[in-house]
Amino acid sequence: GAVVSQHPSWVICKSGTSVKIECRSLDFQATTMFWYRQFPKQSLMLMATSNEGSKATYEQGVEKDKFLINHASLTLSTLTVTSAHPEDSSFYICSAVYRGRFPYEQYFGPGTRLTVT
């Protein structure tokens, strides 16, 4: 149980275009999902907290107009990288909070590797 999927698993796009990444909790409802970014040989950095039915909360230094987050349902959150640039190339990972037991655990998706050319 507690499986999280991401789509696509990898994407290449041209500079200036937008890319949408989906995060789904497959067998549980997730009122909260998190989006992380991981650069090579670095750890995961929290970008934003996505709450179903409300606006996302962004961490300091993350541009909310560039990284659009929509948590449309209890099982789906999307991250759209707008006007992508090569420096946005990274590994993007989402996690979904499973409220089955406290403290609530986060289950991670397999990640999306974005390359901007």
Add this chain to the structure above:
Amino acid sequence: EDKVVQSPLSLVVHEGDTVTLNCSYEVTNFRSLLWYKQEKKAPTFLFMLTSSGIEKKSGRLSSILDKKELFSILNITATQTGDSAIYLCAVGYGGATNKLIFGTGTLLAVQP
């Protein structure tokens, strides 16, 4: 500023060795400490620790938390090549929904 520091940054051992990975933290509103194993993709959950002094064990892996000294260790006994990975320590903080702050990770390489 909240931080999670792991050591060593990397480690090379031979199969059968025992390794100890360290994680120290300074995080306000501490809720829990978690260990993850990351191979090529996203992290996979190993342990969640919330209480001091209580060892959690899963097969050859075990972990313990010291909330007074603000650190945790992850032990792996009788290492195998399949243990090669990055081991991430994360601290959950804030309200009921844990936000996580991750350490830089320890890259473990187990040689045959």
